[in-house]
Amino acid sequence: MGLVSFRGKILKIIDETPTVKTFRFERPEDFHFKAGQSCSLAFPDRIVPGRRMYSFSNSMADSDFFEVTIKKHGSFSSMMFSIKEGAEIDVKGPFGNTFVFDESHHEGIVLLAGGVGVAPFMSMLQYASSRGMKNELVLMFSSKEEREIIARKRLDSYMENGKKISVVYALTQEQPSGWKGEKGRINSKMIKKYIKGMPDKYKYFICGPDAFISSMKIEIKGMSVDERNIVIEEWGI
Numbered sequence: 001m002g003l004v005s006f007r008g009k010i011l012k013i014i015d016e017t018p019t020v021k022t023f024r025f026e027r028p029e030d031f032h033f034k035a036g037q038s039c040s041l042a043f044p045d046r047i048v049p050g051r052r053m054y055s056f057s058n059s060m061a062d063s064d065f066f067e068v069t070i071k072k073h074g075s076f077s078s079m080m081f082s083i084k085e086g087a088e089i090d091v092k093g094p095f096g097n098t099f100v101f102d103e104s105h106h107e108g109i110v111l112l113a114g115g116v117g118v119a120p121f122m123s124m125l126q127y128a129s130s131r132g133m134k135n136e137l138v139l140m141f142s143s144k145e146e147r148e149i150i151a152r153k154r155l156d157s158y159m160e161n162g163k164k165i166s167v168v169y170a171l172t173q174e175q176p177s178g179w180k181g182e183k184g185r186i187n188s189k190m191i192k193k194y195i196k197g198m199p200d201k202y203k204y205f206i207c208g209p210d211a212f213i214s215s216m217k218i219e220i221k222g223m224s225v226d227e228r229n230i231v232i233e234e235w236g237i
């Protein structure tokens with residue numbers, strides 16, 4: 001799959017949370033990507049200089065479009081928040097070959113997401129669900145509070161129809177009354193509660209802020225998981 005550059009039209013902008021939006025782009029026929037890969041975006045007039053990387057948050061199961069899910073933070077992402085549907089953005093990709101899973105090799109997979117780090121996992125779960133993958137897949141998704149949970153309905157829908165996918169939400173700061181998910185930061189005890197087999201038999205994917213990645217690495221290593229079974233996507237945020 002070679003790199004492709006094109007000017008992509010934004011078809012739809014979806015509000016996910018007060019600070020996160022999903023941008024749906026028209027997909028050129030020759031633009032293909034794997035779940036877990038990313039693309040770089042740039043403004044055609046370079047109103048904000050440079051390019052930024054964004055993970056695909058949907059999969060090729062959506063044939064006509066691709067999506068990226070962006071958290072408002074600094075110069076580039078804030079400018080993305082001010083653009084409207086119909087706008088055009090320079091796109092290049094796909095990038096990355098290590099943060100993609102291979103269903104033929106990994107029996108059980110644990111996906112650990114902190115905040116907008118869930119974006120590549122939205123893609124992976126859609127891929128797994130659309131292909132009817134037999135692997136046990138557990139997404140553990142950490143957010144500060146309930147209103148910050150990204151794409152909850154969509155993620156929940158992947159658990160339906162007896163598929164081997166489960167999604168666990170953990171709220172670190174504020175839990176509403178009657179909250180049925182996990183409370184506090186994700187830790188090894190929590191992970192063990194949701195996986196069916198021994199922790200060292202699983203492949204672990206981690207994506208989120210640097211502090212989240214560091215803490216997940218400690219938790220996973222504490223369960224005697226081989227380094228080779230830990231795949232990390234570092235965004236430098």
Ligand SMILES: Cc1cc2nc3c(=O)[nH]c(=O)nc-3n(C[C@H](O)[C@H](O)[C@H](O)COP(=O)(O)OP(=O)(O)OC[C@H]3O[C@@H](n4cnc5c(N)ncnc54)[C@H](O)[C@@H]3O)c2cc1C
Nearest residue numbers: 052053054055069070071073074075076077119235236237
């Ligand atoms: C492979 C890859 C995939 C990525 N995928 C995504 C994605 O799917 N969605 C997404 O939102 N971002 C993603 N990022 C991060 C993205 O590329 C930008 O770095 C991010 O949008 C910030 O750019 P900015 O211009 O808005 O902020 P800048 O002006 O470049 O950054 C300002 C400062 O804020 C810090 N910062 C930026 N974002 C955050 C944050 N969310 N939390 C805390 N500190 C932050 C930066 O480290 C920097 O010091 C990805 C990065 C990489 C390398």
